[in-house]
Amino acid sequence: MQKKEPFILNRIKSVGYAFRGMITLIKTEASIKVQLCIALTVTIAGLYFNISKTEWIAQVTMIGLVLSIEGLNTAVEAIADFIHPDYHKKIGLIKDVAAGAVLIASIAAVIIAGIIYIPKFF
Numbered sequence: 001m002q003k004k005e006p007f008i009l010n011r012i013k014s015v016g017y018a019f020r021g022m023i024t025l026i027k028t029e030a031s032i033k034v035q036l037c038i039a040l041t042v043t044i045a046g047l048y049f050n051i052s053k054t055e056w057i058a059q060v061t062m063i064g065l066v067l068s069i070e071g072l073n074t075a076v077e078a079i080a081d082f083i084h085p086d087y088h089k090k091i092g093l094i095k096d097v098a099a100g101a102v103l104i105a106s107i108a109a110v111i112i113a114g115i116i117y118i119p120k121f122f
């Protein structure tokens with residue numbers, strides 16, 4: 001029988017795997033790089049305009065939401081390509097729906113950015 005690892009060691013290892021996944025995502029996905037640049041830009045804008053605590057909460061939440069859904073979209077694409085590398089209507093639908101989820105979060109993020117920053121200009 002395989003020896004059971006201590007709970008804490010097991011959890012630390014899992015966090016390590018998750019970090020590895022995050023680094024792979026950032027290194028390999030062009031869209032994540034673009035989204036990270038946008039996240040950095042709005043973070044600088046937040047500091048420049050000295051946005052409120054509530055605005056920071058909304059902004060950080062949206063950044064986290066877009067990046068994490070993009071990560072899931074990448075995972076769905078990888079699974080789809082692995083199980084069915086050839087063209088298939090269903091694979092197209094699966095990838096479109098996963099990309100649609102990123103789009104929904106991105107639209108919400110743009111709306112929230114508008115709510116925060118448009119009043120700072122007008």
Ligand SMILES: Nc1ncnc2c1ncn2[C@@H]1O[C@H](COP(=O)(O)OP(=O)(O)OP(=O)(O)O)[C@@H](O)[C@H]1O
Binds near residue numbers: 030031089
């Ligand atoms: N195997 C396939 N069968 C059918 N349609 C596909 C297939 N692969 C891709 N597609 C279609 O092409 C679109 C783009 O797929 P792709 O895997 O290139 O995603 P992408 O969004 O361009 O990737 P990335 O996030 O890496 O930029 C899909 O949303 C789908 O409509």
